Every structure is written in C-alpha cells, then in structure tokens.
Amino acid sequence: MIDHIYWKEGVLYLLDQRQLPFRKEYVECRSLNDVTGAIKKMIVRGAPLIGIVAAYGVVVGAREIIQRKGHCSDADIQNISRKLLITRPTAVNLAWALKRMQDAYNLHKDDPDMLNILTREAISIHVEDVEGNRILGAYGSDLIDDGDTILTHCNAGALATGGYGTALGVIRAAHEKGKRIKVIATETRPYFQGARLTVFELHEAGIEVELIPDNHVGLLCARRGIDKVIVGADRIARNGDTANKIGTFMIALCAHKYHIPFYVAAPQSTFDRAIDNGDLIEIEERDGKEVKYLRKTLLTLEDVKARYYSFDVTPAKYISAIITERGIIDKPFKKNIQRLF
Ligand code: MRU
Numbered sequence: 001m002i003d004h005i006y007w008k009e010g011v012l013y014l015l016d017q018r019q020l021p022f023r024k025e026y027v028e029c030r031s032l033n034d035v036t037g038a039i040k041k042m043i044v045r046g047a048p049l050i051g052i053v054a055a056y057g058v059v060v061g062a063r064e065i066i067q068r069k070g071h072c073s074d075a076d077i078q079n080i081s082r083k084l085l086i087t088r089p090t091a092v093n094l095a096w097a098l099k100r101m102q103d104a105y106n107l108h109k110d111d112p113d114m115l116n117i118l119t120r121e122a123i124s125i126h127v128e129d130v131e132g133n134r135i136l137g138a139y140g141s142d143l144i145d146d147g148d149t150i151l152t153h154c155n156a157g158a159l160a161t162g163g164y165g166t167a168l169g170v171i172r173a174a175h176e177k178g179k180r181i182k183v184i185a186t187e188t189r190p191y192f193q194g195a196r197l198t199v200f201e202l203h204e205a206g207i208e209v210e211l212i213p214d215n216h217v218g219l220l221c222a223r224r225g226i227d228k229v230i231v232g233a234d235r236i237a238r239n240g241d242t243a244n245k246i247g248t249f250m251i252a253l254c255a256h257k258y259h260i261p262f263y264v265a266a267p268q269s270t271f272d273r274a275i276d277n278g279d280l281i282e283i284e285e286r287d288g289k290e291v292k293y294l295r296k297t298l299l300t301l302e303d304v305k306a307r308y309y310s311f312d313v314t315p316a317k318y319i320s321a322i323i324t325e326r327g328i329i330d331k332p333f334k335k336n337i338q339r340l341f
Contacts, residue, residue, distance in 0.1 A: 021200035032061035039087040046160020047234040051093030054084040055122035058101040089282040091234040096269040129162035132325035133169040140170030140323035148227040151184045154245035155193035156232025157201040166265040167230040221254040233266040240316030240333030241278025252318035265323040278313035
C-alpha cells in the first residue's frame with residue numbers, strides 16, 4: 001500500500017500528489033499554514049483524505065499555539081478550524097472531521113493531556129476511514145462480475161482516502177476475491193487524477209487498467225465497452241444527489257442512456273444530512289490558470305479566460321446504488337439514506 005500520509009512526533013508528512021507518478025516527494029507540515037497550503041494547492045486531495053489531513057491540521061495548529069504561548073483557548077481552536085474549513089468548499093468530509101475534532105476538544109479541553117487526546121482522535125479518524133473502506137469494498141465487490149470492464153473517473157483510491165479507497169476500494173476487493181477485472185480510467189483533466197493517480201495505484205496493485213481521454217466515454221458506452229461505472233463522491237445530499245469530480249454527471253448521463261449500472265462508493269462522512277438536494281452543494285471554482293497550463297507549459301493564449309469548476313452534481317435518478325460501509329443503498333435513496341444514517 002502507498003504510504004501517502006503519516007504522522008511522526010508532531011509532524012504531518014504528506015506525499016506530494018502533484019509529483020506522482022514520477023516522483024515520490026514528501027511535504028512536511030509543521031504549522032497550520034503548511035497544512036492549509038497542502039489542501040489548497042492540492043498536494044493532497046480526495047474528499048476523505050482532505051478530512052483526515054484537516055483533523056491532523058487541528059493538532060498541528062494547536063501544538064503551534066501551545067509552543068508559542070503556553071496554552072490554546074476555545075477561540076484559538078475555532079480559528080484553526082475556520083482556516084481549515086475554508087481551504088476547499090465542496091467535500092463535506094472536511095467539515096465532518098473538523099466537527100469530530102471540535103467535539104473531542106470540547107470534552108477534554110481542561111485535561112492536561114488535551115493535545116495527545118486530539119492526536120489520538122485524528123489517528124482514529126484516519127484508521128476508521130481505512131477500516132470503513134475495506135468494509136465498503138467488500139459490500140461493493142458483490143456487485144462486480146468476473147470479467148467486468150469498469151469505468152472510473154478521477155481518483156477515488158488509496159491516495160484519496162486514508163489508504164484503501166472507495167470506488168477503487170470496491171475494485172481492489174473484487175480483485176482480492178479473484179474476480180478478473182479491467183478498469184477504464186479517464187484522464188480527468190486538468191489535474192489528471194486518472195492518468196497520474198488511478199493508473200499508478202491500479203498498476204501497483206496488479207489490476208489491468210487502460211487510460212482514455214475524458215471525451216471517449218460516450219463512444220465506449222455506446223459500443224458496449226463498459227459493463228459498470230463506479231465513482232467516488234465529495235458530498236451526497238439527503239436525496240442521493242452526488243457531487244463528484246467535474247465530468248461525473250456527463251458519464252452518468254451516458255451510462256443511463258445505455259443502461260449501464262452507475263454506482264457511487266462513499267463512506268458515511270461524505271453524506272451531508274443538512275442538505276435536501278444537490279442544488280445546495282457549493283461547487284469549488286479553481287483558478288483558470290490550472291486549465292491553461294500543463295505544469296509549466298502554456299497550452300493556449302496567455303490572455304484568454306479559462307473556467308475551471310472542480311465538481312459537478314449527478315442527480316440521484318442517474319445513480320443505480322450507493323455503496324457504503326453500512327451496506328448498499330438502493331432506491332428510494334431519500335428513505336434508505338435516512339434509515340441507514
Ligand atoms: O479535486 P479532487 O482531486 O480532490 O477531487 C476528488 C474527487 O472528486 C474524488 O472522486 C472524490 O473526492 C472521492 S475520493 C474517495
């Protein structure tokens with residue numbers, strides 16, 4: 001398994017995902033600014049991983065303040081949490097993890113061991129995510145048939161989570177059961193999560209993978225080249241509407257047109273119980289420069305405007321089922337999501 005995040009003696013080490021698959025470089029986070037910067041600059045990405053990193057970020061921030069002035073107040077913790085929360089707006093796992101850290105702080109703020117307790121809470125969030133993904137993977141693997149060709153978008157693997165994966169967790173679990181699977185990975189412009197991360201992970205796991213440009217999905221669905229689609233999620237509303245990497249909605253439409261099952265795999269930390277439907281999900285808009293440049297190479301005219309929405313929302317009606325660590329959620333989603341969580 002890829003060692004992409006670890007905690008050692010008060011320092012958070014993060015594998016710089018911008019450099020993959022060519023270089024394995026770690027970024028050391030010793031201050032709150034290091035952690036917020038790592039999330040904003042996409043040194044780390046993927047909804048569950050962002051939540052885990054933010055949880056460790058609370059510890060890094062609290063530790064920094066204690067070293068500076070001897071103690072950490074309620075206002076300090078709120079301030080740390082607020083700075084982490086605004087790093088990326090769409091993945092709800094971030095707010096979920098910060099709430100867990102806030103609850104742990106509220107319970108133990110007068111304990112002299114408070115910093116260690118917060119550290120243990122962050123580690124629990126991390127470990128539980130991996131355990132949950134394994135369970136989710138096992139449930140989801142029952143939906144996969146021997147010989148399936150599965151399309152996935154972006155990267156919802158070990159690199160996007162604590163270390164196993166959601167969509168790729170299902171694929172890993174099916175592979176571990178001996179099912180022969182071929183994965184079609186979309187490139188996922190402009191950050192290339194598919195080309196750089198999904199291909200890398202599956203290759204390391206010995207799972208057959210083929211890379212396609214994003215615009216090939218329609219043709220492959222029409223020509224019966226895809227048996228199933230499995231993607232991850234950044235936020236799921238109470239009715240099942242799902243935000244995920246931009247382009248997911250178009251894939252869902254193609255899958256629907258050709259009666260290809262379209263599954264979303266996500267842990268309970270991705271469900272937003274506060275919102276009724278996907279229209280209420282804030283969509284991150286990133287700098288157009290990330291579209292205009294491929295690393296340092298300019299791809300178009302320097303002064304042209306470029307637009308980059310990082311996510312879209314797939315309406316629940318295009319989703320066949322949602323795979324979670326509590327089981328597989330079938331339709332009607334509203335009723336079944338409420339019953340499960
Ligand atoms: O912009 P990113 O790379 O953070 O987007 C990641 C995705 O959209 C993933 O599919 C999603 O977070 C699920 S990861 C288990």
